[in-house]
Amino acid sequence: MAVVRILFRPEMICFVWKPLVWQSSSRKLHFHRGFVHKKYNGRSASSWSVTDFKYSVKFLCTTSTQQPPPETKERLEQRFLELLKQKATRKAYDLVLNHISSGHELEEQSRRRFIKKLSSAGRADLGHALYEISRSEKDLSSSDSTLLLSIWKSVDSQKQKTLMEKILNDLEDWIHITVKEKSNNSVDNSKLSIAVQVCVELANYYVQRGDLAQSLTYVRCLEQLKEYVSTAVVNKLLTVYSKAKSLEGLYAIIEMKKRCSVASDSDTNTLLAGAFIKEIHFVTGAVSMETLPKPLPEVAFVGKSNVGKSSLLNLLVNNYSIAYTSKTPGKTQQLNYFIVNRSQEDKKFFLVDLPGYGYARVSKETRDKWVDLIRDYLEQRKCLQVLFHLIDASQGISQEDRYFIEFLLTTHVLERYYAVLTKMDKCNKPKDMVVQSIKSELLTLGFPFEVMVIPTSFKQRWGSEDLWLALKPLILRNSAI
Numbered sequence: 038m039a040v041v042r043i044l045f046r047p048e049m050i051c052f053v054w055k056p057l058v059w060q061s062s063s064r065k066l067h068f069h070r071g072f073v074h075k076k077y078n079g080r081s082a083s084s085w086s087v088t089d090f091k092y093s094v095k096f097l098c099t100t101s102t103q104q105p106p107p108e109t110k111e112r113l114e115q116r117f118l119e120l121l122k123q124k125a126t127r128k129a130y131d132l133v134l135n136h137i138s139s140g141h142e143l144e145e146q147s148r149r150r151f152i153k154k155l156s157s158a159g160r161a162d163l164g165h166a167l168y169e170i171s172r173s174e175k176d177l178s179s180s181d182s183t184l185l186l187s188i189w190k191s192v193d194s195q196k197q198k199t200l201m202e203k204i205l206n207d208l209e210d211w212i213h214i215t216v217k218e219k220s221n222n223s224v225d226n227s228k229l230s231i232a233v234q235v236c237v238e239l240a241n242y243y244v245q246r247g248d249l250a251q252s253l254t255y256v257r258c259l260e261q262l263k264e265y266v267s268t269a270v271v272n273k274l275l276t277v278y279s280k281a282k283s284l285e286g287l288y289a290i291i292e293m294k295k296r297c298s299v300a301s302d303s304d305t306n307t308l309l310a311g312a313f314i315k316e317i318h319f320v321t322g323a324v325s326m327e328t329l330p331k332p333l334p335e336v337a338f339v340g341k342s343n344v345g346k347s348s349l350l351n352l353l354v355n356n357y358s359i360a361y362t363s364k365t366p367g368k369t370q371q372l373n374y375f376i377v378n379r380s381q382e383d384k385k386f387f388l389v390d391l392p393g394y395g396y397a398r399v400s401k402e403t404r405d406k407w408v409d410l411i412r413d414y415l416e417q418r419k420c421l422q423v424l425f426h427l428i429d430a431s432q433g434i435s436q437e438d439r440y441f442i443e444f445l446l447t448t449h450v451l452e453r454y455y456a457v458l459t460k461m462d463k464c465n466k467p468k469d470m471v472v473q474s475i476k477s478e479l480l481t482l483g484f485p486f487e488v489m490v491i492p493t494s495f496k497q498r499w500g501s502e503d504l505w506l507a508l509k510p511l512i513l514r515n516s517a518i
């Protein structure tokens with residue numbers, strides 16, 4: 038190995054052509070591409086050995102002891118922008134470096150602007166080199182991470198792998214320190230909201246490379262930063278895992294969202310439906326047990342007439358014309374079967390929209406026929422995996438609901454039972470209070486365990502994520518990630 042001794046005199050600067058490790062008897066220094074000024078290591082005269090000579094120093098020069106007058110901030114920025122406009126990115130970078138290496142201060146605002154502009158001009162390497170040269174020690178853990186994040190976003194992952202890994206290491210170290218500081222309550226808010234953005238980036242980076250486990254470590258970090266996780270962050274992550282076709286990742290986000298108590302919006306609903314459902318089609322309207330289709334894993338929506346069964350099915354699949362809804366009770370008159378993902382053998386399943394029990398604008402004879410059919414269906418349909426029993430939140434558990442629950446308690450479908458509250462938008466009590474009171478009422482009605490109660494609003498388009506959680510075993514049954 039070639040070893041070259043270089044004497045670092047006070048007035049000397051050099052230009053490092055490629056990243057470089059310089060080693061003295063006591064210290065190892067990593068130099069990044071660019072100018073190395075005598076101030077770089079805070080020592081004015083030292084002797085260093087170049088241990089890895091293949092990444093060499095391109096030239097050494099001696100600065101004039103007579104410093105040129107500093108550029109004004111405006112003039113420097115103007116010249117920088119002109120060079121960028123002429124696509125002379127390298128020259129623009131050298132201009133700033135010359136300014137720094139002549140010992141002149143670079144204003145923080147200009148520094149940030151230069152770094153961002155270089156990165157967005159396709160030279161994330163130059164942006165990063167400038168970042169490295171111009172940062173101070175304390176910036177390692179300060180909001181400079183925003184800058185690092187913006188450089189990271191401009192890196193060409195194909196062509197600049199080494200740079201990507203370098204920034205990745207810095208961001209990972211930074212996030213672990215920040216999360217630790219958070220648990221010790223010694224960190225400011227702005228830093229935590231940047232930490233959330235960094236976690237999203239890192240989760241995205243790893244899942245795209247097929248490393249789900251590593252990706253999910255950053256989702257878990259988010260749980261530590263829960264006050265800063267917004268609906269937009271959750272939606273971004275849903276998009277990330279949906280693109281990566283990672284069903285487990287999607288469930289990890291839904292669970293994280295729940296633990297962080299983040300609200301949903303209509304985008305959350307759309308993203309979930311898009312991620313879990315590739316296609317949906319109407320199959321048949323069955324009027325008797327004999328006319329039911331060949332078994333597949335099945336999810337049924339049951340409840341009294343007009344409670345919102347067909348609407349909830351539409352909300353779940355984010356398709357507002359697939360199941361017919363009406364203001365008039367008694368709209369759904371058959372067991373309407375919809376097949377989801379029919380061309381994917383291991384992912385297909387049925388959604389079944391049942392006729393309502395209780396009051397409906399049809400004859401008593403027809404109503405009795407429906408009740409018999411619903412009873413037979415629940416008692417006999419072995420492939421039924423999830424039963425959503427809908428209860429109108431604005432009315433609470435009605436007499437018809439009680440009769441239905443009495444019947445249910447005699448069947449074997451209890452362990453597949455979920456109570457779903459519809460029309461929560463019409464309810465003026467707090468969500469948690471309504472959920473809790475329905476849970477207690479179901480226990481008094483004879484349920485042998487605490488039932489999961491899912492609040493929803495079709496009108497406001499929210500609540501589907503808890504339905505998807507209930508469907509998790511069905512969705513993940515054979516899922517290849």
Ligand SMILES: Nc1nc2c(ncn2[C@@H]2O[C@H](COP(=O)(O)OP(=O)(O)OP(=O)(O)O)[C@@H](O)[C@H]2O)c(=O)[nH]1
Nearest residue numbers: 343344345346347348362363367368369393460495
């Ligand atoms: N405000 C409000 N209205 C809802 C909600 N869900 C459903 N509705 C309305 O309630 C009415 C009945 O909805 P459907 O989905 O047809 O009810 P269903 O249970 O399928 O009714 P049947 O098929 O007749 O048994 C429609 O006018 C819906 O727009 C909700 O969450 N909030």
Ligand SMILES: [Mg+2]
Nearest residue numbers: 346347368369
């Ligand atoms: Mg209906």
